[in-house]
Amino acid sequence: MVDDIRLSAAFGDPAVPEPFRELVPPLTRAAAAEESNRCLYCYDAPCIKACPTSIDIPSFIKRIATGNPEGAAHAIMDANPVGASCARVCPTELLCEGACVLNGSSAPIAIGRLQRHATDYAASAGLRLFAPGEPAGVSAGVIGSGPAGLSAARELARFGFDVDVYEARQVAGGLDSSGIVSFRLPTHVPDWEVRQVEELGVRFHTGVRVGSSLSVEELRGRHDVLVLAAGMGYVPPLGLEGERLEGVYDAIRLVEATKAGRMPSALAGARVAVIGAGNTAIDAATCAVRLGAAEVKIVYRRTAAEMTAYPFEYEFAKQEGVGFVWLTQPLRIVAGPDGKAAGLECMRLQPDGRVGSDGRRLTSPVPDSAFLLEADAVVLATGQERLATLAEQLGIAHRAGVPEADPRTGLTSDPRIYAAGDILHGTGAGEATVVSAAEQGKRAAAAIAAAWLGPDFASRRRAPAVAVPSRHAGSAGRI
Amino acid sequence: MADLSISLAGIRSPNPFWLASAPPTNTGYQVQRAFEAGWGGAVWKTLGEPIINTSSRFAAVHFGGKRVAGFNNIELISDRPLEVNLREIRETKRLFPDRALVASLMVEPKREKWHEIVKRVEDAGVDGLELNFGCPHGMAERGMGAASGQQPDLVEKQTMWAKEAARTPVIVKLTPNITDITVTARHAVLGGADAVSLINTINSLAGVDLETWNTVPHVGGKGAHGGYCGPAVKPIALSMVAECARDPLVGVPISGIGGISSWQDAAEFLLMGAAGVQVCTAAMHHGFRIVGEMVDGLSRYLDRKGLASVAELTGQSVARYTNWGDLDLNYRVVARIRQDTCINCNKCHIACEDTSHQCIDMLNGAGGKPYLQVREDDCVGCNLCSIVCPVDGAIEMVELPPAAPSLTWNERQRALARLDRESIRAEAVEG
Numbered sequence: 001m002v003d004d005i006r007l008s009a010a011f012g013d014p015a016v017p018e019p020f021r022e023l024v025p026p027l028t029r030a031a032a033a034e035e036s037n038r039c040l041y042c043y044d045a046p047c048i049k050a051c052p053t054s055i056d057i058p059s060f061i062k063r064i065a066t067g068n069p070e071g072a073a074h075a076i077m078d079a080n081p082v083g084a085s086c087a088r089v090c091p092t093e094l095l096c097e098g099a100c101v102l103n104g105s106s107a108p109i110a111i112g113r114l115q116r117h118a119t120d121y122a123a124s125a126g127l128r129l130f131a132p133g134e135p136a137g138v139s140a141g142v143i144g145s146g147p148a149g150l151s152a153a154r155e156l157a158r159f160g161f162d163v164d165v166y167e168a169r170q171v172a173g174g175l176d177s178s179g180i181v182s183f184r185l186p187t188h189v190p191d192w193e194v195r196q197v198e199e200l201g202v203r204f205h206t207g208v209r210v211g212s213s214l215s216v217e218e219l220r221g222r223h224d225v226l227v228l229a230a231g232m233g234y235v236p237p238l239g240l241e242g243e244r245l246e247g248v249y250d251a252i253r254l255v256e257a258t259k260a261g262r263m264p265s266a267l268a269g270a271r272v273a274v275i276g277a278g279n280t281a282i283d284a285a286t287c288a289v290r291l292g293a294a295e296v297k298i299v300y301r302r303t304a305a306e307m308t309a310y311p312f313e314y315e316f317a318k319q320e321g322v323g324f325v326w327l328t329q330p331l332r333i334v335a336g337p338d339g340k341a342a343g344l345e346c347m348r349l350q351p352d353g354r355v356g357s358d359g360r361r362l363t364s365p366v367p368d369s370a371f372l373l374e375a376d377a378v379v380l381a382t383g384q385e386r387l388a389t390l391a392e393q394l395g396i397a398h399r400a401g402v403p404e405a406d407p408r409t410g411l412t413s414d415p416r417i418y419a420a421g422d423i424l425h426g427t428g429a430g431e432a433t434v435v436s437a438a439e440q441g442k443r444a445a446a447a448i449a450a451a452w453l454g455p456d457f458a459s460r461r462r463a464p465a466v467a468v469p470s471r472h473a474g475s476a477g478r479i
Numbered sequence: 480m481a482d483l484s485i486s487l488a489g490i491r492s493p494n495p496f497w498l499a500s501a502p503p504t505n506t507g508y509q510v511q512r513a514f515e516a517g518w519g520g521a522v523w524k525t526l527g528e529p530i531i532n533t534s535s536r537f538a539a540v541h542f543g544g545k546r547v548a549g550f551n552n553i554e555l556i557s558d559r560p561l562e563v564n565l566r567e568i569r570e571t572k573r574l575f576p577d578r579a580l581v582a583s584l585m586v587e588p589k590r591e592k593w594h595e596i597v598k599r600v601e602d603a604g605v606d607g608l609e610l611n612f613g614c615p616h617g618m619a620e621r622g623m624g625a626a627s628g629q630q631p632d633l634v635e636k637q638t639m640w641a642k643e644a645a646r647t648p649v650i651v652k653l654t655p656n657i658t659d660i661t662v663t664a665r666h667a668v669l670g671g672a673d674a675v676s677l678i679n680t681i682n683s684l685a686g687v688d689l690e691t692w693n694t695v696p697h698v699g700g701k702g703a704h705g706g707y708c709g710p711a712v713k714p715i716a717l718s719m720v721a722e723c724a725r726d727p728l729v730g731v732p733i734s735g736i737g738g739i740s741s742w743q744d745a746a747e748f749l750l751m752g753a754a755g756v757q758v759c760t761a762a763m764h765h766g767f768r769i770v771g772e773m774v775d776g777l778s779r780y781l782d783r784k785g786l787a788s789v790a791e792l793t794g795q796s797v798a799r800y801t802n803w804g805d806l807d808l809n810y811r812v813v814a815r816i817r818q819d820t821c822i823n824c825n826k827c828h829i830a831c832e833d834t835s836h837q838c839i840d841m842l843n844g845a846g847g848k849p850y851l852q853v854r855e856d857d858c859v860g861c862n863l864c865s866i867v868c869p870v871d872g873a874i875e876m877v878e879l880p881p882a883a884p885s886l887t888w889n890e891r892q893r894a895l896a897r898l899d900r901e902s903i904r905a906e907a908v909e910g
Contacts, residue, residue: 033544037543040824040826041826042826043824043825044825044828045825065543065544101824102822104822
């Protein structure tokens, strides 16, 4: 039996600087038992319907309650190959927990934390939950190893495909391993999820950028089918004067550096202005706080009502001491005498009564309202760039880099190429969340398997003979 | 404030809560602590020839994350010298003269043994005696406890022997490990019992350890059946108390025992005919202080019901407990789901659909809003949906006006038999 101490061994990982260690503590065994016993075990449960990957939540919770955390982990990871990451980063208030029937009558079940409990157990115990399928003699190449790519690769391997994953970064895992702040999602979690897929015989080629270090032609020659799950790029240029000055940061790269343990020392003691008000802006702002910034302000054109960050992210940022400068338009980044960023010239905006096509209020400049927001560092967090060239090189139909794809299967204009994950974001294919990316990866894999192996494809799945401790059992303390 | 005091076959106590003969009443120190905490009485741990106890004795059944739904023990009677127990009984009675102090006794089924022990404990000043014919484990292998309690003639004979020597009231404690408890209860009364107490513990094996495959509990790798008690046994105990209470051939006061954990449990036993109750597992789970909650709850309940004493509650529900054949077959209730309190967990639907009468529909209302509805024509009024419903008041069992006059099975069979006789007579006349 894995005890509480072992389960939480990675909690507060001493290799990670204290401010960047995971914030939410794990449930103790006793707390997990109490909470799981509170679940009503609803029939046709709304939490399942609210989960994009349709995890059988009442079932996994009952398995925790009945002393079967291994079975719980299997139920979770079977439905969601990145279930351990999702346990930490899913907007559960808006999904499963938001749908819990106990909202209102008492309190919703802490589904996310129970999911973490079960997956932590599986990782600590070094369990091997899945096995590769009966070999089908079909080769698949997956571009990108984030939630969508990982999910597709895992499913394809279980259906018996021979799978290679190509990852441009040096570390597999995509945004889970590089783009979500480590105090929410420590790197050992996506690392474990990658290892689980690796153990199915999937080969991960990191540091390989398709379209540059590996040509599209070469890739097409190697594989029968491709899954395009490359996600999105870094923050696009704003066209703001001074955005290339020293002291100006890309929010995604900033988070990535902290995840890799490269702490940007320049932010300690600095006054930081963050442009944008999505979840990435919150991540960058809270990272800056934890790097020792003297003051962190989020500058946003609109108001709290229009910001795209989740309400709980907004709350978290306020608790962290992040300030918000609403209805403010950055005009240019001003350089100081040393040539580094010294401030953000802005102007005030005001709602002008118009409403945009997305239903959000529009604003107009307040005349003569320009002012200087002094800042030693400016972080750009206004979204992510589309990877237009990749779609172009692959020769698939796309709109500004977003492939045109069947929303149910991810099938692109090329019958041998399927797309999944954030690369599809913007096509109305769903929210750009880890969990929806995972679901898209799963669906693409199922569609590919149906196309290559016929409707009986799922029968190629095999269970591990016994849930043997995997060869990584020695690193049990990592999660 | 209602009067909580009782007199059970002449044994008086300031409240109806006694500690049962069990580990909590093993020593004077314990019983005195219990009396300080407010217990109305105590039945001292069974006295007899000293025995030897095993190490590892108790086990519990936990359910749904809650500790001690049931409790199991293989401890025997007192393992301390009789003289020590008698000295402490005398001292305890001197310190707490207003409390009921009853000695539980168990000796071999021999007349002189009963005479001897009855005299010795009565000399120590006890208010009454309880004959332990119920202990199901260990002692039963030596012909005592449940072994004699399962033979009505032995119950009668030993009660008579005890009564021959006794000056204080004699309570006979009955074993539930028997087909019909009223048989042994009647024989106890024939032997002269002034009261009966029930139930003793039920034969049980608490569990098997899934890692070691040992019994739970085990003694060096081996286990033996124990006696089961605690909340899980309450319904069994309550029905046995009710059967004795409604049997005119029993007709003596009843001390109710079995899974009483709260004032509500106690009130139910009183309603079903008990004059007082005995408690053990709840004290073992929470300590003696639990009696404070029991006394307070019962007192407020009696006040709320406008009753002046515990005696006014005793037996009020006995007449409502009858044979199945006397139940009205034309009485009808149906389930009704209150849409304003229902939380749509669908547990009622799946329970009804899979395991009852398939009459709760999952429907969608305006705007696709899901709701559950009972098809009342198909509902048999089984109560299952309201049992599994997690929300108080969301499912109501509603009484329907009867479609026909009251008719019980027994009345129906009598009417059919009368018809048969009449038609036979008619045939005879015609023939």
